[in-house]
Amino acid sequence: MLSRTVWALCPASAIMSTGTFVVSQPLNYRGGARVNPADGSGTEKAFEPATGRVIATFTCSGEKEVNLAVEDARAAFRTWKKKSGMERCRVLLEAARIIRERKDEIAAVETINNGKSVFEARLDIDTSWQCLEYYAGLAGSLAGEHIQLPGGSFGYTRREPLGVCVGIGAWNYPFQIACWKSAPALACGNAMIFKPSPFTPVSALLLAEIYTQAGVPPGLFNVVQGGAATGQLLCQHQDVAKVSFTGSVPTGSKIMEMSAKGIKPVTLELGGKSPLIIFSDCDMPNAVKGALMANFLTQGEVCCNGTRVFVQKDILDKFTAEVVRQTQKIKIGDPLLEDTRMGPLINGPHLERVLEFVRLAREQGAKVLCGGDPYVPEDPKLKGGYYMTPCVLTDCRDDMTCVKEEIFGPVMSILSFDTEAEVLERANNTSFGLAAGVFTRVWQREWPSDHRVLLPTQDSVCGDGGCGVCVLTAGRPKEEHPGTQQHDFQMLNVDLGAFEKRLYFQLSQQGAGRQSLELPPLSHA
Numbered sequence: 001m002l003s004r005t006v007w008a009l010c011p012a013s014a015i016m017s018t019g020t021f022v023v024s025q026p027l028n029y030r031g032g033a034r035v036n037p038a039d040g041s042g043t044e045k046a047f048e049p050a051t052g053r054v055i056a057t058f059t060c061s062g063e064k065e066v067n068l069a070v071e072d073a074r075a076a077f078r079t080w081k082k083k084s085g086m087e088r089c090r091v092l093l094e095a096a097r098i099i100r101e102r103k104d105e106i107a108a109v110e111t112i113n114n115g116k117s118v119f120e121a122r123l124d125i126d127t128s129w130q131c132l133e134y135y136a137g138l139a140g141s142l143a144g145e146h147i148q149l150p151g152g153s154f155g156y157t158r159r160e161p162l163g164v165c166v167g168i169g170a171w172n173y174p175f176q177i178a179c180w181k182s183a184p185a186l187a188c189g190n191a192m193i194f195k196p197s198p199f200t201p202v203s204a205l206l207l208a209e210i211y212t213q214a215g216v217p218p219g220l221f222n223v224v225q226g227g228a229a230t231g232q233l234l235c236q237h238q239d240v241a242k243v244s245f246t247g248s249v250p251t252g253s254k255i256m257e258m259s260a261k262g263i264k265p266v267t268l269e270l271g272g273k274s275p276l277i278i279f280s281d282c283d284m285p286n287a288v289k290g291a292l293m294a295n296f297l298t299q300g301e302v303c304c305n306g307t308r309v310f311v312q313k314d315i316l317d318k319f320t321a322e323v324v325r326q327t328q329k330i331k332i333g334d335p336l337l338e339d340t341r342m343g344p345l346i347n348g349p350h351l352e353r354v355l356e357f358v359r360l361a362r363e364q365g366a367k368v369l370c371g372g373d374p375y376v377p378e379d380p381k382l383k384g385g386y387y388m389t390p391c392v393l394t395d396c397r398d399d400m401t402c403v404k405e406e407i408f409g410p411v412m413s414i415l416s417f418d419t420e421a422e423v424l425e426r427a428n429n430t431s432f433g434l435a436a437g438v439f440t441r442v443w444q445r446e447w448p449s450d451h452r453v454l455l456p457t458q459d460s461v462c463g464d465g466g467c468g469v470c471v472l473t474a475g476r477p478k479e480e481h482p483g484t485q486q487h488d489f490q491m492l493n494v495d496l497g498a499f500e501k502r503l504y505f506q507l508s509q510q511g512a513g514r515q516s517l518e519l520p521p522l523s524h525a
């Protein structure tokens, strides 16, 4: 792999191009340095999805390596937990500063290993350092309570860190997930062992090196590589105090089961099949832009995507025509090129799985208005990549597989509705309670009984401290909401978690309560 020194001297775009990056250094990180694992249970290969090339072959960590990582983390925890919040804040702020400074390089690595366009990867890196800054800001103010007792006595509570926490990540936001898990853990005085997805093992190492450079004690943030077997070793380890997981629902349920045996708290960020509701009074260009973003960012590999697009009947044809027109203009290709808006999917099997969902949708009566086919870019070096054309399905029904199951690819299902009451009921008819979106100009809409009908109606599979609940709104007149930079697309995170004493994750991981995302349209329409 190109050494960090070289990266630091040149802009990333000048030295990294698709088809050239190879990792030759160890991908485990322990005791403040990259190490080869002490033992292993098989090897894995990591790919560059844009070309299908192998960029790294690595050993999955075995029991011995996991034990060493936990021991190191425990030793570092003993020092770190004694630091004041302000001391921890300073280190995290320094790490945030370095991430900001190295943003282009980290984004390029993320793009190479994940396939998302570099334009998007840079946004991910921005939200990563912002997350560190946010939790740095909290570190100094975490305090307990003082309780007056009869007779002049008093009691008090302290916030104590849990100890060694494990973070297990998915492949769609590798660097960002590593930050979102480690920042709150470290801010509150914990140590963390992070296991990335075996598909995207590379960028967590950059974070580990940055933490060390920023002053985190050696061992406080370790990285172990591997798949399910390594993940299980971590979850079952008796000296691990908490597990935070991002990934699929079936794996999340296994993690909960394993952690229950050790009475460990767990935080889960799982899958989604979110509704996006387009009322006929929407600002149409905004709604179209929002629907494209809610389905095609990161090739549709986003947990909180609004993939069930409910459109009010009187604007259905117009909305659909414009969505299709813009979808067909999304530029697919080399994700490291500045004007690419859609890169390859993560790997061959996943591409096949997504294409199969489209085939099944057709079989069940949906109409494919555009896309849904494998795509081979003209550039010869991209011929082995995992590309497909973004797909818009219409004539969808609530009982179709494409409407019920998470596809995790660039496939939008359009459904029509007549009334608000009808759409709210259908939108909530899902076992995935992750996010919801609404496009309407009537901000003061009188929601029936309680506007939370748009929020999860049952225990959210998202878990308690992850995304919370995202309400995506748009088309709101600017003057009604002067605090935001623009009104196109706002994300309102509602943290539903109860604040419990020793649980470090209860604050929303997405940082400040409200974000305004300024994104140029995905389509070059």
Ligand SMILES: NC(=O)C1=CN([C@@H]2O[C@H](COP(=O)(O)OP(=O)(O)OC[C@H]3O[C@@H](n4cnc5c(N)ncnc54)[C@H](O)[C@@H]3O)[C@@H](O)[C@H]2O)C=CC1
Pocket (backbone or CB within 6 Å): 168, 169, 170, 171, 172, 173, 195, 196, 197, 198, 226, 227, 228, 229, 230, 231, 232, 235, 246, 247, 248, 249, 251, 252, 254, 255, 268, 269, 270, 271, 272, 302, 303, 304, 406, 408, 462, 466, 467
């Ligand atoms: N709610 C959220 O914020 C997010 C949710 N996701 C969800 O993740 C899924 C895609 O990610 P994948 O990596 O394919 O999910 P996955 O569940 O297959 O794997 C996630 C992680 O868990 C590890 N793992 C697998 N089996 C394990 C076991 N038995 N014990 C311990 N660890 C184990 C994997 O190695 C990987 O690091 C999608 O369903 C998506 O919705 C992805 C990103 C964000």
